[in-house]
Amino acid sequence: MSTITLTAMQSGNPPVIPQPFNANQPQKVTLYPLSNYTFGVKETQPEEDPSVIARLKRLEEHYSEHGMRRTCEGILVCHEHNHPHILMLQIANAFFKLPGDYLSPDDDEIEGFKARLDDRLAPVGRIGEGNQAGDWKVGECLAQWWRPNFETFMYPFIPAHVTRPKECKKAYFIHLPKTKVLSVPKNMKLLAVPLFELYDNSARYGPQLSAIPHLLSRYNFEFVDENGNVVAMTPGDGAPEGYVPKTKVLAGDDTDMKEGNGTIE
Incomplete structure (x- = not known):
């Protein structure tokens, strides 16, 4: 009976050390608890267009005069029980959108965007009380x-x-700071929507908003409590027993929130 001898192949070159698991990973992002933020309301901001047709007509007029329209929206993230939540506006109890808006043709992109965020979320009358106009830390562009x-x-x-x-x-x-005061127009609601609710839910939120969990999957999160202590990190310690993430109404229109399927693009 013949015997087969197996000889390990060896190389004269030193072994290649693989990159660590988090190579080229973005820096971790610190998320503060929802309870750190103060929410209020301000004067109504009527929608500029009474219908979708009117909105598209205004877009056509803008394009004819200025060319392509530029719009910027913000993904603001905090956490509730160590689960990321997105701050989002709800209009007419059915339509959802991120804070932000289209820019004027002569606006610098970032400065114009900060002004649009102020329009939507800055509290009126508090700019002189330690807050400054355009006090937003605009991070990476996550999608176009x-x-x-x-x-x-x-x-x-x-x-x-x-x-x-x-x-x-x-x-x-x-990137939200540790604390901040946010105010929403009275005819809108400010919601905290968990990633769990957005994921694969284009029927309710549309393709843009339901894609946010995918956009944020590149980050590792560090969850901080009200006292500034790190209480969990990605992948996290898990939520309290029995806790199910769900959307919370933070401020705005006090009518009952309806389970509408509408989205606004």
């Missing part, structure tokens, strides 16, 4: 959505046949 035509649908890419898109919407990560 493109509107190829004068229609409601947007794409996370420019279709091959489109050379002149009508609008570019950017979603920026807004």
Whole structure:
């Protein structure tokens, strides 16, 4: 009976040490608890357009005069029981959108964006009480959505046949400080929506908002309590027994929140 001898192959070169698991990973992001923030209301901000048709007509007029419209929106993240929540506006008890808006044609992108965030969320009358206009830490651009035509649908890419898109919407990560006062117009609601609720839920929130969990998956989070102590880190210690993340109404219209399926793009 023949015997087969196995000889280990060896190389004259030193072994290659693999990169650590978190190589090229973005720096961890610190999330503060929802209870650290103060929420209020301010004067109503009526929608500029009474209908979707009117909104698209205004976009067409803007494009004719100024070219492609630029829109910036903010992804503001805090946590509740060590689960990330996104601060989001709800309009007419059915439509959801991130804070932000379209920029004026001559606006610098970041400074104009900060002004739009102030319009939506800055408390009135508190700028002189230790707060400054445009006091937002605008982080990375996490996504770009493109509107190829004068229609409601947007794409996370420019279709091959489109050379002149009508609008570019950017979603920026807004790094919230330890504490902040936020006020929402009386005709809107400010919600804290858990990633659990957004994930794979385009039927309710639309493709842009339901994509946010994917956009944030690149980050490791550090969860801090009200006293500034780190209480969990990604992957986290888990929520209290029986806790299920759910949307919380923080401020705004005091009518009952309805389970509408509408989205606003």
